[in-house]
Amino acid sequence: MQYRSKYIGYAALLLGVLSLFAASCKKDGYALPKPSDKLQNEAIKRTLGPNIVGQPIEFAYAMAILPSKGKLVSCTAEASIAGAAGTYMDNRSYYTDVTGTDVGVTVGSPSVTSGATTTVTYTADTSAATLRYFYVIPEEARGKSVTIKFTAKSSNGETISTTMGPYTITRMDMRLNMKLSNKNMMYISIGDSTVYDSAGAAAHAGNIDLVYLYRNLTTSAFNHALVAPAADTTYLPGVLLPPGVNRTAKLLKVFNLQDHNLAPTEQYGGTFIDDVDFQKLDLTGDPNYAINLKQGAGVWVETADGKYRAYIYFNAVATAGTATVSMKRYTLTNGK
Amino acid sequence: MKYIAIALIVLLAACTWAACSKSVPVDEDGLLITTRRDCFVSSFELLGTDYVSVRSGAATIDTTAQTVKVTVLFGSDLKHLYPQFSLAQDCKLNPKITGFVDFSDTLNPKKWTVISGDRQVKKEYSVILSVQHR
Incomplete structure (x- = not known):
């Protein structure tokens, strides 16, 4: 009787340990994230190093909306201090091919700059694009800070914005x-x-x-x-x-x-x-x-x-x- | 039986204490003091502000006269030179070199003391600079 009791005890302990292992190895269930049905955007600054007058700061601005909800209409970048001559937004959206080369696909009309605002109007029927914006730092910005506000508009009337910066412009x-x-x-x-x-x-x-x-x-x-x-x-x-x-x-x-x-x-x-x-x-x-x-x-x-x-x-x-x-x-x- | 156990505990404590106590001497810089009595400069380098050698030739080290004679390139900035000594094993240098040194007073050579591994032998070396002609 004493041996049987000890045997039951060991068996219970072993079962407990095995259960613990099984529980620890169990994977949590995964569900595909549900995409937002709103117009979305994201921006990054591609240029490294100090921001020097006369030099460009390059940004990549991505915007997207579900195709069922609409398509992209326009993209605007508004600088807190108007960029110098040469400031523009590329009207091509880039992807990287198998050789690692960036390939541009024209999605809009050439950018139009008016004062501190640069706009690309979409001509392609697209619901997702990433445009590059080149802000040439003007003399007026020397020693000051600059922010860039990106705005995307979609055909269903939605508007979304994101602001980058502030970036300090060097005195040198x-x-x-x-x-x-x-x-x-x-x-x-x-x-x-x-x-x-x-x-x-x-x-x-x-x-x-x-x-x-x-x-x-x-x-x-x-x-x-x-x-x-x-x-x-x-x-x-x-x-x-x-x-x-x-x-x-x-x-x-x-x-x-x-x-x-x-x-x-x-x-x-x-x-x-x-x-x-x-x-x-x-x-x-x-x-x-x-x-x-x-x-x-x-x-x-x-x-x-x-x-x-x-x-x-x-x-x-x-x-x-x-x-x-x-x-x-x-x-x-x-x-x- | 009780006394034997106490004795064993005391012995164990003594052994532990002995094992943890340091038997190796170190100096005030935390460097090992060894038994070596060698005390000399084996080689010498002199760098400019660009960390490139400014020697125009090899330094002449006289371990008897305790001098290091070195000729630097024409145009070297004598106020900002970075000396580097190689010493005999386990030696150390006093004062320590922590950055650029002003060698512009060539009439009064800079001096460093080499201290042997056992810290008992001390030899003062003079670094005598001359400048290459244009």
Whole structure:
């Protein structure tokens, strides 16, 4: 009797454990989600990095309604600050083919921009589409915030909206692919964002911050250099400065800081220089020259009057004494 | 029987305490103090603000005179150089290098003390800089 009781106890325990396992493995029932019968929308920002004046911010705006309820009529993007020339909405809806290529299908008339509003009117009989909106940042938005309100309308009279942002527009600006050449286009004005030759430098003497030169010396690695006009003449060998070109600057040499805006094709250019980098930059005690610069090198600069900070990136150099540089420039206000 | 049990408990506690107590000495930096008495600089590097070497040639290390002589490239920013020492095994350096160092006063070379693994031998090295001519 005692053995039978123990046997029953063990059996009950085993049954309990098995039941527990069975219960834990049981899948919850799944039901297909029921689609909303209302007009729906969703937006994403496709552009990464800082929002720079003159550059576009790209959005993808998706809208859809059940075919039985209606079709799409129009799509509107309204910016809080009107976009600059070039702002538009693509009238094609994209899908990705098997090769990974985005293929556009025209679904509406070309966009019409009036003030801050850009509209595409649908011409295709469609109930779902994703349109891309390119907002070119205007000068008026510098240092401010921008929001974009997307609105879709359907044939059954429904309207739906979503607002993206606010997005802070940087104070810095950008100049790409400036050509420098030894003994010719060699005078850089950060304030003017321009490169001058000797005559131009003489005409804008007070604005010249840097001199580009290339020297292939056998005794030292001079090579490509950016030197402030006021630097010791040992760093300006053979340079006869135009009259009045005498400003100094502070320079800090770096390497492999490949800003994605300045060097979009660089393999490791996943870094973005933003306003905050210029705000935190401290060039106290730095020299007024940077020599032996190579492709991939960069130079942080602060002008003598403390008005500008800049980052100049060397996209390409050649031993013929030429270089292609790109620059991000930040205008300081009250030292910040 | 009761006394044997108490004795066993006491023995177990003693063994546990002995197992947990540290027998390996560490210094104030949490570094292991070993028995090694080697105390020298084995190699030396100097980087610029771009973290690229500014040496124009290999550094000359004199372990007798306790000097490191290095010539830097023309145009190097002497106020912002990043020295890197390789030391004998288990040694450490004082003061610690935490960032760029100002070497612009070439008449008064910067000095670092190498401390041996047993922390008993200390040797002060001078880093003497010269600049390559243009």
